[in-house]
Amino acid sequence: MNLDLLNFVGQTLALLLLAPLLSGCIKNWKAKLQNRRGPRPWQVYFDIVKFLRKDMVISEHASWVFSFAPYVVFLTALLAGLMVPMVNAPAPLRLFGGVLAVVGLLALGRFFLALGGLDPASTFGGMGSSREMTISAIAEPAMMLAIFTVAITAGSTDLSQIAQSTQSATWKLLNPAHVLAFAAMFVVLLAETGRIPVDNPATHLELTMIHEAMLLEYSGRYLALMEWGASIKQLVLMTLLVNVFFPVGLAGPQASVAALGISLAAYLAKLLALSAVVVVVETTNAKMRLFRVPDLLSTAFVLAALALLSTFLFQ
Amino acid sequence: MLLTIALVAYVAGMAGALLTQRAERVANALGFGLAALGGACGVVFSVVSLAAGQAMTSAPVTLWSGPIPAVRLVVEVDALSCFFVLIVSLVGLAISIFSFGYARTYYGRKNVGVLAGVYNALLLVTTLVFIAGNLWMFLIAWELMALLAYAMVSFEHEDREARQAGVLYFIMSHLDAACILLGFLVLAQAAGDFSFASLHGIGAKLSPHQRDAAFLLFLCGFGIKAGVVPLHIWLPVAHPVAPSNISALMSGVFIKTGIYGLVRVCFEFLGPPPMWWGATMLAAGTVSAVLGVLYALMEHDLKRLLAYHSIENIGIILMGLGAALMFLHTGHEVLASLALIAGLYHTINHAVFKALLFLGAGAVLHATHTRNMEEMGGLAKRMRWTSLFFLVGAVAISALPPLNGFVSEWLTYQSLLQGFGTTTSLVRLMFPLGGAMLALTGALAAACFVKAFGITFLAQPRSDHARNAHEASLPMLVGQGVLAAACVFLGLFPTVFLKLLDPVTQQLAGHQLSQQLTLANGLVLAGATAQGGTVSTLGIMLMAVCLLPVPLALWAVFARRARTRIAPTWDCGQRGLTPQMEYTATGFSKPLRMIFKALFRPRREVQREYDFSPYFATTLRFESHMEEVFQTRIYRPVILGLFRLSRRLRALQAGSLQAYLIYVFITLVALLLFAL
Amino acid sequence: MHPPSTLEVGSQIIPLMATLMLVVQLLLIAQRMLLTSIRLFAIQSLLLAGIAAVVAYYYNAGHVYVVAVLTLVGKVIFLPWLLTRLVHRIQIHQDTEPLLNAPTSMLICAALTLLGYSVTRPFTSLEKLGNNTLAIALALLLTGFFLMINRRKALTQVLALLTVENGVMLAAVALTTYGMPLVVELGIFFDVLVAVMVLGILVYRIRENFDSMDTGKLDQLKG
Incomplete structure (x- = not known):
């Protein structure tokens, strides 16, 4: 019981603290790769604290939904994170939900984020909401199909169980179904976290922005929650990718301290490697036109469908 | 006993309202009051008998026996009937309370007595459809239901749109009645009797061709009633033009008679199903779900939007039922029960949240006198409670945790995922692909309800109607509140509710699953077999409450001196934002319209007149059409x-x-x- | 965790590479830049060469090594080089809008792959290594055909033909490890090589005469 509590508190803290650092790292590396100096990786912490201290301006047109949304966005990201195994395999809230609950919670956060964008009557907000819901709608089937593929191979929608079953036969990670599902999920990750071929996290230019447009009217501590929630969501999705689709080194249920240490190291290494790939993709690609994004996501969907076909054949 | 009281209350309500139609207030109170009483009795009756389990199956009661020996009207209440009586009574109860306030809008304009009377009659015949014990009873109640609904669709008959919708509805109802009648005749000629008891498992006595023909006839007949694509065209036309309380009843309950018929016929009468029945149903469900929500996205008439969502949800229900039939074919009875539970759970969920949303739309229509979302906006400030209830419905229908839509879709996903292992033929690809389409449907539904809620209730009012809107009256709010509470209950306590489904699955698939589906003293819902996942909406809620102190503690530490200011929205340096600058419903759905343009075939015309430069247009005409x-x-x-x-x-x-x-x-x- | 035997690793790697060939094919379908398409084709051929090498290694089949080397030299290096030069000479870098847009073509290709899979199911037991690469070979063939139909530019059609040929080679390598004589494989290989060179000249000529390499224009040749 105590261990469970420790696990819960530990993972909550890890999610809260690691997420901004990861966003910071990606920003920093991207700048380095583009020959700029860039902000230090821990700058995001300072940003959040600064947002928290600042006064808040709320639009005169906004209703109660506007103030309700930041809490939902933040809490759903955190709850979803507690269902994904990070360092040891049974995630703290594994009993309360698996893959479907994670996807559902993230969708709930997005729902309120989009409502928060519409509420202050700003055109930018409406545009952001519209685009966000569109892109997530076409990314969702690809994501589900990719997750289904691993769930079917593992025989469960329980994330911890999926991670453990793929882990017990490491060489199976090379199995085409797995590789294809991983690829599809990576594309979805780019779309869901608002990364470059789909959205540009660095600008406030109305032609490109999706996520930032929805946050335009948020300020002060609500903005802090929104930004923090977004970075936690990014961490959750990346954790899902590295630990469920590629669970090398993940510690099991009754792991020793040493095993946990190895697991933590492996987790961080995988996370940084994935971030590096994201950075390279962001730097080498141009932002796509909005109506070209479906091409990308349909490719992801077909990849996931092929992954499914492969489970059917190569077993 | 209670059921008898309920039926008598409906009859009394009908008679009372019709007799007192000169005195509007009396007719209103009498009609809707008795209907609410009947609904309450029905709810208590069905909950008690479902909780009691198998013991409740009562012997058939003959209401009337005609001069010809075979012509009798028989009612028989079994577990399946009970479940559907629960749906009609629960929704009926809430709508009756709502209508008590809503009918006041018709004072002096329309005959409230007729509205209340026909409303009671509708509840009566719908209940009779569900508890019919032989074909005569079933078909007579079925036809009466169609006729009464026709009367309600054309209630506001001054409106040309309502008259046309009525005619279309009438034609389609007759098509479906014809199909069902033919189907039942195929069955009855083999049984030689018209009682449901003798039709039990009659499919075994038919030749395969006859069975297939009967299945297709029933699928078409009940499919028209339920609004399955491509037989759906009457639904988005007819549902919105009826008075809002009737729309809620139609979308929430009437189309469920189609589901009831399919379940009754496919699981009880037609015998062991071949694979293609289930596969067809699953495919039809998937197509309906995706197309329904896509068409809903393009609507900016609030009630039509909701009507299209009914098509979507019927699709999701059919996915569950289709999967159940496929599992029956492969002999996986536990999974069949699971899929059946998923379908039935979604049936009651859809009844509850769709009725809630239609009532909300009714309250909005009452306040703004328009169904066009482009003329709404800003209602969250003017109609606080209505907006809250509508938001509950919107979250529920978008299948988001922790509300009821999520629970039933979770069950559907579970049965689809586990279905993959039940067979080795190519058919099994349908399960995960169906799951992916379900995910698409869910995400599109979320997009659609961001639009429906956001454009209707948020931002600035787009017209004077919306600016002068006022909160709905108390009975209207209570009616919505009941349904919103039902959404929350069905969402947070699925394990409690699943016990009520035990007798139903026992009757239809031979298994009781509530034990297997429950873990940790009912806190956690499990996926029935060893491979199933677990989920707990209640646990998620509790954890959210546990984690809420995290942001609050941050406020306490860092934001002690931060103040909050109310200021205008950033207007890019212009002089104030006007409602014309807001995102419109049409604009919101434009990206999806472009992405799925092969389906919608949008056409737009822009005419611009200008004096010296195209950037300073003097007049601008914009038209946009979509091909139906x-x-x-x-x-x-x-x-x-x-x-x-x-x-x-x-x-x-x-x-x-x-x-x-x-x-x-x-x-x-x-x-x-x-x-x- | 048990250490996998070498054969097991082989039987993992071959389907993986074959699947990646299919993935490259899909990217080719979504891609409209000619130079990128050529590079994708080179990658696909490299994967094919890799498969041939792995097969050769496990079965100690010398002549399959020859196939691997020929593929490497011919289709990874020579043909891409030739086509790249052609692109630079005719100064057209992008294909025009295909008949069907990318998402639709993607879905059609998924369906074609499914067809390939279901048709080859009865033959699964015939295969020795990396089961069901035959399905992928057939899928490559079908999607290659589709690509040829869907595009307008002669150069992309040439690339599509080459991917079809890749599919045939994959089938040959996967299905008939000892079966198909080297002579036949060489025959196919040189056939295609010559065909591409002829087509290259043809593309150039079309461009010269019609100021475009849209094969749709060829109907103007009718008397």
Whole structure:
């Protein structure tokens, strides 16, 4: 019981603290790769604290939904994170939900984020909401199909169980179904976290922005929650990718301290490697036109469908 | 006993309201009051008998037996009937309370007595459809239901739109009645009797071709009633034009009679199903779900949008039922029960949240006098409670945790995922692909309800109607509140509710699953088999409450001196934002309209007049259309073909008596020759 | 965790590479830049060469090594080089809008792959290594055909033909490890090589005469 509590508190803290650092790292590396100096990786912490201290301006047109949304966005990201195994395999809230609950919670956060964008009557907000819901709608089937593929191979929608079953036969990670599902999920990750071929996290230019447009009217501590929630969501999705689709080194249920240490190291290494790939993709690609994004996501969907076909054949 | 009281209350409500139609207030109170009483009795009755389990199956009761031996009206209440009686009573109860306030809008304008009377009659015949014990009872109640609903669709008959919708509804109802009648005749001629008891498992006595024919007839017949694509065209036309309380009843309950019929026939009468039945149903469900939500996205008439969502949800229900039939074929009875539970759970969920949303739309319509979302906006400030209830419904229908839509879709996902292992043929690909389409549906539904809620309730009012809107009256709010509470209950306590489904699955698939589906003293919902996942909406809520101190503690530490200011929205340096600058419903759905343009075939015309530069237009005309693919590509050719045929046949109509006599004579001779 | 035997690793790697060939094919379908398409084709051929090498290694089949080397030299290096030069000479870098847009073509290709899979199911037991690469070979063939139909530019059609040929080679390598004589494989290989060179000249000529390499223009040749 105590261990469970420790696990819960530990993972909550890890999610809260690691997420901004990861966003910071990606920003920093991207700048380095583009020959700029860039902000230090821990700058995001300072940003959040600064947002928290600042006064808040709320639009005169906004209703109660506007103030309700930041809490939902933040809490759903955190709850979803507690269902994904990070360092040891049974995630703290594994009993309360698996893959479907994670996807559902993230969708709930997005729902309120989009409502928060519409509420202050700003055109930018409406545009952001519209685009966000569109892109997530076409990314969702690809994501589900990719997750289904691993769930079917593992025989469960329980994330911890999926991670453990793929882990017990490491060489199976090379199995085409797995590789294809991983690829599809990576594309979805780019779309869901608002990364470059789909959205540009660095600008406030109305032609490109999706996520930032929805946050335009948020300020002060609500903005802090929104930004923090977004970075936690990014961490959750990346954790899902590295630990469920590629669970090398993940510690099991009754792991020793040493095993946990190895697991933590492996987790961080995988996370940084994935971030590096994201950075390279962001730097080498141009932002796509909005109506070209479906091409990308349909490719992801077909990849996931092929992954499914492969489970059917190569077993 | 309680059920009898309920039925008597409906009859009394009908008679009372019709008799007192001169005194509007009395008619209103009497009609909707008795309907609410009937609903309450029905809810108590069905919950008690479902909780009691198998013991409740009562013997058939003959209401009336005619002069001809076979012609009798019999009612029989089994677990399945009970479950559907629960749906109609629960929704009926909430709608009756709502209507008590809503009917006041019709004072002095329309006959409230007739509205209340027909409303009671509708509840009565719908309940009778669910508890019918033989074909006579079923078909008579079915036809009465269609007729009464027709009366309600054309209640506001001054409106041309309402009259046309009524006619379309009437034609489609007759098509479905014809299909069902033919299907039942195929069954009854094998049984030699009209009681449901003798039809039990009658499919085994039929030849395979007869069974397949009967299945297809039922699928078409009940499919029309339920609004399955491509038989759905009447639904988005007819549901919105009825008074809002009736729309809620139609979308929440009436179309469920189609589901009831399919379950009754496919699981009880037709015998062991071949694979393709389930596969067809699953495919039809998937297509309905995706197309329903896509069409809903393009609507900016609030009630039409909701009506299209009914098509989507019926699709999701059919996915569960189809999967259940496939599992019955492969002999996985536990999974069949799981899929059946998923379908039935979604049936009651959809009844609850769709009725809630229609009532919300009714309150909005009442406050703003328009159904057009482009003229709404800013209502969250003016109608606080209505907006809260509508938001509950919107979250529920978008299948987001922790509300009820999520629970039933979770169960559907579970059965689809576990279905993959049940067979080795290619058919099993349908399960995960269906799951992916379900995910698409869910995400599109979320997009659609961000639009529906955001454009209707948030931002600035887009018209004077919306600016002067006022909160709905107390009975209207209570009616919505009941349904919102039901959404929360069904969402947070699925394990409690699942116990009520035990007798139903026992009756239809031979298994009781509530034990297997429950973990940790009912806190956690599990996926029935070892491979299933677990989920706990209640646990998620509790954890959210546990984690709420995290942001609050941050406020306490860092934001002590931060103040909050109310200021105008950033307007890019212009002088204030006007409602014209807001995102519109049409604009919101434009990206999806472009992405799925192969389906919608959008066409737009922009005419711009300007004096010296195109950037300073003096007038601008914008028009946008979408092709109604089903009407133009399927129905219109058929109708034109019928016209052509009838034009040919008109040659027979010579107008002379001799000619007609010759036709009769020739027919007679031909028949005699045929008999030779 | 048990250490996998070498054969097991082989039987993992071959389907993986074959699947990646299919993935490259899909990217080719979504891609409209000619130079990128050529590079994708080179990658696909490299994967094919890799498969041939792995097969050769496990079965100690010398002549399959020859196939691997020929593929490497011919289709990874020579043909891409030739086509790249052609692109630079005719100064057209992008294909025009295909008949069907990318998402639709993607879905059609998924359906074609499914067809390939279901048709080859009865033959699964015939295969020795990396089961069901035959399905992928057939899928490559079908999607290659589709690509040829869907595009307008002669150069992309040439690339599509080459991917079809890749599919045939994959089938040959996967299905008939000992079966198909080297002579036949060489025959196919040189056939295609010559075909591409002829087509290259043809593309150039079309461009010269019509100021475009849209094969749709060829109907103007009718008398």
